[in-house]
Amino acid sequence: MKISEWPENERPRERLLARGPQTLSDSELLAVLIGCGKRGITAVDVARQLIKDFGSMSEFLCADKRRCLKQFGIGPAHYASMQAALELARRHYGHAVRSESSVENPAEMRSFVRAQLRDKPYEVFCVLYLDVHHRLIAFQELFRGSTDSAGIYPREVVREVMIRNAFAVILAHNHPSGTAEPSQADKLVTRRVRDALALIEVKVIDHLVVGETRVVSFADRGWI
Numbered sequence: 308m309k310i311s312e313w314p315e316n317e318r319p320r321e322r323l324l325a326r327g328p329q330t331l332s333d334s335e336l337l338a339v340l341i342g343c344g345k346r347g348i349t350a351v352d353v354a355r356q357l358i359k360d361f362g363s364m365s366e367f368l369c370a371d372k373r374r375c376l377k378q379f380g381i382g383p384a385h386y387a388s389m390q391a392a393l394e395l396a397r398r399h400y401g402h403a404v405r406s407e408s409s410v411e412n413p414a415e416m417r418s419f420v421r422a423q424l425r426d427k428p429y430e431v432f433c434v435l436y437l438d439v440h441h442r443l444i445a446f447q448e449l450f451r452g453s454t455d456s457a458g459i460y461p462r463e464v465v466r467e468v469m470i471r472n473a474f475a476v477i478l479a480h481n482h483p484s485g486t487a488e489p490s491q492a493d494k495l496v497t498r499r500v501r502d503a504l505a506l507i508e509v510k511v512i513d514h515l516v517v518g519e520t521r522v523v524s525f526a527d528r529g530w531i
Contacts, residue, residue: 310338310349319351333364340389345380353380368393369426397422408441416477417515417522419446424481424517432459432480432496436473441512444471459496461503468509476504478514487518489525497525 315321319335328336337354344350357378361367367375368389375386397419416435423446424431432450435443447467450459468476478500480493493516501511514525525531 310344310351334358337364337367337389340392341380341385342388348380350380357381365426369428411441413513413524416443417524419443420477420479420515421517421522424479425519427481428483430481430483432478434464434467435477435479436468436471437475437477437512439474441475444473459500461500464500465503465507468504469507473509475510475512477512479517480515481517485519487516487521487523489514489516489523489530494530497530501531 310318316325319331319338322335323331323339331339334351334354337357338350341350341353344353357367357380358364360378361370372386375381376383420433420435424433430452431448432452433446433448436445436447438444449463449467452458464476478497482488493514497511497514504511511531512526513531516523516525
């Protein structure tokens with residue numbers, strides 16, 4: 308049976324409009340983006356199979372383009388729509404942190420960082436450059452490493468801070484393993500970068516570590 312033949316209160320798009328996107332399952336949300344199924348299989352069926360094959364909706368959305376395009380029911384237009392939705396979400400959070408103080412609204416900053424870093428399969432070390440009002444000037448992926456570590460050079464952080472004339476920074480990196488618990492190496496890197504920036508009177512406001520389900524703040528733990 309086509310989705311258009313389902314009772315109206317069971318159709319994903321109609322339920323989203325009537326009751327909000329939070330009422331839909333992962334497969335139903337994905338089906339809304341897919342739009343239509345193939346050869347007698349509904350978009351919901353396609354979405355359910357994709358989530359089953361990839362392990363989760365997140366794993367599918369962040370998978371390699373070539374692998375995605377090999378899946379039944381997913382063509383270039385579907386893939387483009389899903390990537391556009393992901394980028395819109397990232398930019399939505401980015402707008403908030405560029406217009407508000409990160410100190411006064413840390414939740415927005417953490418949501419922004421999590422959207423940028425959570426799904427990367429490799430470790431990246433990023434710097435968020437802030438103005439005198441602690442609003443975001445720029446977000447930069449400064450170092451990239453393996454799934455275990457990233458080589459961090461404080462002098463490069465200092466150079467980029469001076470180029471942007473930043474007043475303060477927030478450091479951020481992800482743990483591809485999924486756990487957000489900071490390591491001793493994370494603490495050491497934080498101290499090295501903090502001490503280097505102190506020489507030019509730039510403050511490290513926080514260091515955020517992004518895992519699969521949460522973000523750990525060094526500031527919250529009193530480590531900054």
